[in-house]
Amino acid sequence: MTRINTEYGQLPPAFFFTRLTETISAYGDAHPEHKLLRLGVGDVSGPLAPVVIEALRRAVSEQSRPETFHGYLPEVGLDFYREAVAAYYGRWNVRLSPEDVFVSSGAADDLGAVGNLFSRDARVLVTEPAYPAYVDTNLMAGRTIIHLLGTRENGFLPLPAADLDVDLVYLCSPNNPTGTAYTRAKLQQWVDWANARQAVIVFDAAYEAFIQDEDVPHSIYELPGALNCAIEICSLSKTAGFTGMRLGYTVVPGALAREGLSLRDMWKQDRTTRTNGVSYILQRAGQAALSPEGIRQNRQAVARYQENGRILAEALTKADVWFTGGRNAPYLWLPCPEGKSGWEFFDCLLQTAQIALTPGEGFGQGGEGYVRLSCFGAREDTEKAARRLMEIL
Ligand code: PLP
Numbered sequence: 043m044t045r046i047n048t049e050y051g052q053l054p055p056a057f058f059f060t061r062l063t064e065t066i067s068a069y070g071d072a073h074p075e076h077k078l079l080r081l082g083v084g085d086v087s088g089p090l091a092p093v094v095i096e097a098l099r100r101a102v103s104e105q106s107r108p109e110t111f112h113g114y115l116p117e118v119g120l121d122f123y124r125e126a127v128a129a130y131y132g133r134w135n136v137r138l139s140p141e142d143v144f145v146s147s148g149a150a151d152d153l154g155a156v157g158n159l160f161s162r163d164a165r166v167l168v169t170e171p172a173y174p175a176y177v178d179t180n181l182m183a184g185r186t187i188i189h190l191l192g193t194r195e196n197g198f199l200p201l202p203a204a205d206l207d208v209d210l211v212y213l214c215s216p217n218n219p220t221g222t223a224y225t226r227a228k229l230q231q232w233v234d235w236a237n238a239r240q241a242v243i244v245f246d247a248a249y250e251a252f253i254q255d256e257d258v259p260h261s262i263y264e265l266p267g268a269l270n271c272a273i274e275i276c277s278l279s280k281t282a283g284f285t286g287m288r289l290g291y292t293v294v295p296g297a298l299a300r301e302g303l304s305l306r307d308m309w310k311q312d313r314t315t316r317t318n319g320v321s322y323i324l325q326r327a328g329q330a331a332l333s334p335e336g337i338r339q340n341r342q343a344v345a346r347y348q349e350n351g352r353i354l355a356e357a358l359t360k361a362d363v364w365f366t367g368g369r370n371a372p373y374l375w376l377p378c379p380e381g382k383s384g385w386e387f388f389d390c391l392l393q394t395a396q397i398a399l400t401p402g403e404g405f406g407q408g409g410e411g412y413v414r415l416s417c418f419g420a421r422e423d424t425e426k427a428a429r430r431l432m433e434i435l
Pocket residue numbers: 084147148149150151173214217218246248276277278279285289290
């Protein structure tokens with residue numbers, strides 16, 4: 043008999059998003075007279091910035107000529123891309139060496155792979171509700187997970203107790219699904235705790251481009267001590283509309299070492315063993331997206347989503363509904379009325395207001411009884427949904 047990884051049997055069935063998609067499309071099919079207001083989307087609507095399109099065209103043309111053609115590339119990323127990412131961090135006065143920066147095919151890939159650096163016995167803490175990959179990839183690896191819940195009382199920004207005893211912590215700020223973001227002072231508590239415990243923080247910064255408040259850090263490395271205890275995983279998916287392009291970066295600082303080993307060296311070894319890098323064309327596109335002009339052009343798209351956040355937040359405030367998010371992240375998170383479950387409230391809003399959102403149950407523990415609204419919908423849909431929410435809530 044073949045011995046397979048039976049840990050996969052520990053995973054929650056993957057029915058949540060299937061059920062969600064099927065329910066929404068069944069409703070759409072049954073009611074062609076209604077236009078659905080899609081506030082469940084976690085995807086950007088594009089298009090890519092002109093400066094990125096131009097870089098893509100140039101790179102394709104380079105690949106068409108023998109003298110400028112590129113074959114296999116360094117697995118860890120091309121120098122120009124690693125330098126562009128390091129320069130991007132300079133905007134927040136974070137000094138990274140390009141050697142600390144590793145190219146990836148997006149945050150999801152590296153959130154899955156980062157576990158390779160830790161032992162099967164590592165105790166893993168996930169702050170929840172959360173993007174499901176943190177829990178699921180660790181379950182696949184057979185690790186025990188400790189769940190630290192975000193609640194209304196802690197503002198969905200849980201903090202470490204001094205005696206918290208784990209090896210690895212996943213933090214996501216700005217957060218999907220709750221839209222909350224750690225301030226410098228709060229995040230510093232995690233950094234200090236991790237350094238005191240010799241733990242490692244995996245910091246998911248996928249939504250950093252949405253931050254509007256001055257006291258919210260874009261990178262964990264803005265905080266003293268973070269270079270000694272954190273790996274940061276980010277991507278251009280939400281920053282530059284690259285969800286369909288697949289390009290990201292992971293930062294493993296040279297100063298991060300545990301048990302006498304450099305995690306940066308380990309990650310380099312891991313990447314060169316398990317991957318063959320990312321295409322030349324994509325890395326040129328990424329370099330363009332992170333250039334001053336790329337940043338300027340991409341801000342316009344982000345600003346559209348931020349405006350949706352403002353519209354939804356204003357509606358909920360007028361309706362006197364408690365919520366988090368909508369300001370530093372493209373999501374708002376709110377409790378369901380009258381003790382309804384996330385699914386019940388989802389059904390109710392779909393049937394009565396044609397609003398499609400995401401039940402909190404999809405984000406693990408602490409998600410029950412909440413729903414997530416996304417700011418990635420069309421402006422017109424968002425405005426209509428905001429008006430209907432004000433009437434219903
Ligand atoms: N991390 C969080 C918190 C996300 O919400 C997502 C995608 O929605 C990802 C990571 C994955 O992003 P990527 O497209 O870079 O794989």
